[in-house]
């Protein structure tokens with residue numbers, strides 16, 4: 195995860211000093227997004243840090259796992275920033291998608307998507323844009339970019355590769371006791 | 374040693390594809406001293422190369438050339454460019470396969486007679502009977518080292534099986550065991566025993582599972598009569614003025630084209646590529662494609678009635694540990710129309726790793742209903758439902774009018790819609806699968822839609838009469854006597870069992886027939 199820490203070689207304290215709080219979770223500054231409590235930050239090359247923060251929240255709301263920290267969602271959606279850096283249309287898709295969500299949030303009386311307090315209210319907005327290219331790009335990408343992170347596998351109990359350990363013949367392939 | 378052969382050597386039998394059908398046939402012919410050139414579109418990957426990681430393994434092995442889909446099946450919506458999950462490599466889909474090896478039942482060779490005339494279904498009896506097939510099944514099971522045959526013990530049950538078995542017992546099912554699996558339960562044939570590694574779908578790194586990649590192919594090569602050309606993608610089959618096939622044109626790794634002459638050609642590219650190849654080989658003599666006077670080439674595409682049931686329990690199952698598919702309930706595979714459908718289905722244990730579970734549990738779904746199911750992954754058990762689906766003329770492989778592949782040839786479109794019988798059977802199977810897990814104490818069960826097809830059948834079907842199908846009871850084209858179909862596309866109907874044992878049995882039988890025809894001077 196190191197590449198996601200202190201993206202510009204700045205110390206974490208420095209980052210926090212240079213940024214301003216966005217909701218309760220994030221600190222944003224020029225070209226970066228840091229987590230308020232967790233020791234990670236992500237550089238944003240093409241998308242604004244505010245857009246990245248909203249996309250991370252959309253990712254969590256799409257596949258909410260309370261046992262997964264935000265950094266896994268941040269890693270999972272980082273590809274959209276990379277792609278936006280190379281593809282202006284993708285940049286527009288992401289920035290406009292978030293802008294749309296924010297204006298929908300404002301219409302409900304909140305100040306932004308991120309400022310909406312309950313998942314159920316945010317999900318109600320996502321439901322309305324479920325078929326949009328913006329939402330489908332985020333959801334579709336997550337299926338692989340979130341669940342194929344080897345770091346998240348143990349959190350779900352999945353053990354991954356087994357050949358180097360000789361399979362499970364001696365390691366519990368039939369160890370069930372509760373049946 | 375006669376191999377390798379020259380491209381103008383017209384004494385060789387050319388086999389296209391080295392999977393269950395082609396790999397077996399190539400070896401069997403070579404064992405009889407017949408000169409064989411096997412052309413394989415993919416490269417050679419052996420157990421050392423296989424990757425215990427689902428997406429990278431998929432990237433290594435899967436057939437990813439462009440394909441399109443249509444019809445009302447969900448695969449067309451969720452995986453529009455990936456109708457089937459099959460392999461492009463020496464060994465074909467026997468690198469991926471799980472090893473379940475079941476004989477068809479007696480009535481499944483004569484379903485038109487048994488089921489009657491079902492509206493919308495293009496049913497036909499096979500031109501062979503179980504009795505005729507039995508000796509070939511014997512040989513195939515011996516070759517593949519199928520458990521519970523030839524005195525080979527069954528595999529030990531893993532956790533996923535134990536959950537299935539507990540539910541099956543409570544429900545009163547009588548026939549639940551760890552399957553007839555072509556996976557070594559003890560060392561055999563120079564290969565070791567299963568280490569319960571749990572990556573059967575990704576290629577068995579222990580070589581415990583039978584795969585033509587490291588059984589049939591090297592055995593054939595060792596005779597000196599078989600030459601396997603890798604990265605040799607066959608584009609068209611050519612014929613002479615007498616309407617006999619005379620050779621094939623293929624592209625090598627660099628896209629350069631070559632022509633290999635042939636005494637006979639055996640097509641075994643699996644049920645999408647095989648008919649596509651015949652259709653792409655149309656000529657002025659055969660304007661509708663080779664062997665297609667019946668119009669049945671590409672039609673009657675079957676993929677089995679499939680679906681899965683996953684269930685979450687209060688405590689861990691760790692279903693990914695151990696053999697992926699060594700568990701079966703066969704009680705529902707009988708034909709009993711009182712259930713509301715003809716034909717039957719098997720319930721077989723199945724596990725996906727976390728990455729594939731995310732992709733296949735309910736494609737397109739999102740939100741807490743989905744993610745909470747994923748949260749239950751460690752406590753999940755899973756089964757696959759596989760039953761007989763109805764052949765329908767409109768379920769077909771056709772050439773796409775516009776989209777071309779990397780060689781400029783029309784890509785295959787796979788059109789598929791369920792028959793009402795398929796839907797009724799799937800609903801019954803979902804209900805019974807969920808009942809099995811409920812009986813074992815599940816707190817949540819999930820009927821999961823079919824994946825891209827792993828079982829592909831029927832698109833060059835066998836028939837007694839030339840007007841009803843593409844090949845005769847030996848897989849020999851009705852229209853062209855030195856053209857054979859040697860894979861699952863020759864299936865007249867699909868039965869409720871996994872297809873590979875039958876594909877291998879037919880290939881062994883076909884090798885015998887080809888040899889006898891050659892001896893008789895007819896080929």
Ligand SMILES: Cc1cc2nc3c(=O)[nH]c(=O)nc-3n(C[C@H](O)[C@H](O)[C@H](O)COP(=O)(O)OP(=O)(O)OC[C@H]3O[C@@H](n4cnc5c(N)ncnc54)[C@H](O)[C@@H]3O)c2cc1C
Pocket residue numbers: 389390391392393394395412413414415458459460461462463464465466467469470471472473474574605606607608641642643644646647650698827828829859860861862871872873874876
């Ligand atoms: C994940 C998975 C699990 C499975 N589990 C089971 C199971 O437990 N039991 C069971 O019975 N079956 C199982 N199957 C199905 C089984 O793998 C297939 O039924 C069987 O391999 C089909 O044999 P085939 O000869 O028709 O085609 P394949 O084995 O797919 O071989 C076709 C070969 O032809 C090559 N080819 C295609 N076109 C060309 C061309 N134009 N030129 C040159 N080469 C070409 C391909 O690259 C491939 O190597 C499973 C399949 C998958 C994917």
Ligand code: SF4
Pocket residue numbers: 361556566567568569570571572573574576577578579580581582695696697
């Ligand atoms: S479980 Fe057995 S057959 Fe499957 S991959 Fe592991 S060793 Fe091979």
